[in-house]
Amino acid sequence: MEDTIGSNPPSLGFLEKLKSWLSWSWTYVCFVWFGMVLIMVYVVWSPLKLQETLTSASVFLNTLTPKFYVALTGTSSLISGLILIFEWWYFRKYGTSFIEQVSVSHLRPLLGGVESSSSTGLFSSINGEAEPRPSVSDCKVWRNPLNLFRGAEYNRYTWVTGKEPLTYYDMNLSAQDHQTFFTGDTQQLKPEDAVMQKAWRERNPQARIRAAYQAIEMNHECAAAYVLLAEEEATTITEAERLFRKALSFAGKDINLLVYIKRRLAMCARKLGRIKEAVKMMRDLMKEFPLLGMLNIHENLLEALLELQAYADVQAVLAKYDDISLPKSATICYTSALLKARAVSDKFSPEAASRRGLSTAEMNAVEAIHRAVEFNPHVPKYLLEMKSLILPPEHILKRGDSEAVAYAFFHLQHWKRAEGALNLLHCTWEGTFRIIPYPLEKGHLFYPYPGCTETADRELLPSFHEVSVYPKKELPFFILFTAGLCSFTAMLAMLTHQFPELMGVFAKAFFSTLFAPLGFFADKMENFMPSSFWHQLTRI
Numbered sequence: 001m002e003d004t005i006g007s008n009p010p011s012l013g014f015l016e017k018l019k020s021w022l023s024w025s026w027t028y029v030c031f032v033w034f035g036m037v038l039i040m041v042y043v044v045w046s047p048l049k050l051q052e053t054l055t056s057a058s059v060f061l062n063t064l065t066p067k068f069y070v071a072l073t074g075t076s077s078l079i080s081g082l083i084l085i086f087e088w089w090y091f092r093k094y095g096t097s098f099i100e101q102v103s104v105s106h107l108r109p110l111l112g113g114v115e116s117s118s119s120t121g122l123f124s125s126i127n128g129e130a131e132p133r134p135s136v137s138d139c140k141v142w143r144n145p146l147n148l149f150r151g152a153e154y155n156r157y158t159w160v161t162g163k164e165p166l167t168y169y170d171m172n173l174s175a176q177d178h179q180t181f182f183t184g185d186t187q188q189l190k191p192e193d194a195v196m197q198k199a200w201r202e203r204n205p206q207a208r209i210r211a212a213y214q215a216i217e218m219n220h221e222c223a224a225a226y227v228l229l230a231e232e233e234a235t236t237i238t239e240a241e242r243l244f245r246k247a248l249s250f251a252g253k254d255i256n257l258l259v260y261i262k263r264r265l266a267m268c269a270r271k272l273g274r275i276k277e278a279v280k281m282m283r284d285l286m287k288e289f290p291l292l293g294m295l296n297i298h299e300n301l302l303e304a305l306l307e308l309q310a311y312a313d314v315q316a317v318l319a320k321y322d323d324i325s326l327p328k329s330a331t332i333c334y335t336s337a338l339l340k341a342r343a344v345s346d347k348f349s350p351e352a353a354s355r356r357g358l359s360t361a362e363m364n365a366v367e368a369i370h371r372a373v374e375f376n377p378h379v380p381k382y383l384l385e386m387k388s389l390i391l392p393p394e395h396i397l398k399r400g401d402s403e404a405v406a407y408a409f410f411h412l413q414h415w416k417r418a419e420g421a422l423n424l425l426h427c428t429w430e431g432t433f434r435i436i437p438y439p440l441e442k443g444h445l446f447y448p449y450p451g452c453t454e455t456a457d458r459e460l461l462p463s464f465h466e467v468s469v470y471p472k473k474e475l476p477f478f479i480l481f482t483a484g485l486c487s488f489t490a491m492l493a494m495l496t497h498q499f500p501e502l503m504g505v506f507a508k509a510f511f512s513t514l515f516a517p518l519g520f521f522a523d524k525m526e527n528f529m530p531s532s533f534w535h536q537l538t539r540i
Helices: 002-043 050-063 066-094 098-110 150-161 168-183 191-201 205-218 223-232 237-249 255-271 275-288 297-308 311-321 330-342 350-356 360-375 379-383 401-417 421-435 453-460 477-498 500-528 533-539
Strands: 122-124 130-132 141-143 395-397
Touching (some): 066 098, 066 500, 141 168, 150 223, 150 237, 168 191, 168 255, 168 453, 191 223, 223 255, 237 255, 255 275, 255 297, 275 297, 297 330, 297 401, 311 330, 330 360, 330 421, 360 379, 379 401, 379 421, 395 453, 401 421, 401 453, 477 500
Antiparallel strands (some): 122 130
16 A cells, blocks of 8 residues: 555656646647648649639639628628627626636646646735635525515515515525424424425425415414414514514424524514614523524624614624624624714815825724725625615625625615715725735735625526626627627628629738738748659658
């Protein structure tokens, strides 16, 4: 075994050297191939009577009418136009060029292109040390702490607009969450629990509601069934609250059910205007279950405290959760920025700041805004109403557009309430991008911005919403190329149709100029080599 292990490194080193040599050789293969083609053309010029062939071809082309060239250029324009339309649709839907994707996936390995793991896997941190860059698997999707009620809010939106605010991917994630929270140990399922486990998987809302009623018929104390009815059948928050209270009375000692129901009851109180009651319920829930910080109940508490304008309490919550050792969110970063901006925004003036410079408090506010924008650069466009808001999804991707939509949906009113806060944000947020010119490679206060957010956000957000992309992508080369080709061939078709004789003269002049270097090369080769070269070569 030791011999086998010891023999692997040399063999791997030889393979790596072979791959690198092949990759290097491809750089010069094109030039060698082009030179060999020229030599081959010269060698077979006389034996294959290429001169007579070219003459007959030119005679044939001269006999073609202008209508043929109009049809040729028109067809080329049509085909390139169809390719352009497909490329543009694919880019808008998936954020990449189809031709480039196929080239990278299938042609690059054939040409010896190999990505270096050493160069792409490490990026500098704030301290200059190498850190692993987050991969696609690191783009974890989280449940939205402030997600709306399906029956009382999402469905009402669908009834009014006819649009579905939730994607199938988002609802499927919710179904998996509910199965995990409410079914418990699958080895000891009660009959009503088995029905509910199937109910969460149902795609049709009416089928889920029927299954919930079936579970209640089996056991009228089935708390999970009342939770489903409160989420999906209740058309008002008051009705949802009544069903949640009923579910709470049957929850027993199931911690998952208790936490979920109490949290939703607190959210019902918040939506019905009983904000102090909601704050008390959230605080009690956090004290009763202190180890469930991953559920982000503190984000519900922060939003309710901001509604009460209890800024001192908000600062106390941030002091506990805005810690370097804890995961960040848009709510944490932007709430911290709001508090610091609120202290100076009412008297802030860009003109005065440019004359006298920024004070210490103003500098702290600007730095907090830059920190928040670096964490999630999509939020300011929603807060400044540069992009229209939609209903937030049930799941969000941190640092993505889905998180920005969810944050702005609930917190825009709090920014508007702080006089001048949005003006300060408007004047300073774009300065963040000067600090991080290459956000995908190196961050300033956070890890580099993950490149997988666009794909995940397209799955979480409805199709009628234009997903915000950061950093802004330039149009792929092949879209620009096909657009130019389509326009050029269409122009040629139109000019050939309108001015056939003039375009014929132009085409002859163009091709004669194009083939002039080839003729010059052939003449030089004739002078350089003896006339009997081909016969001597055949004798050898």
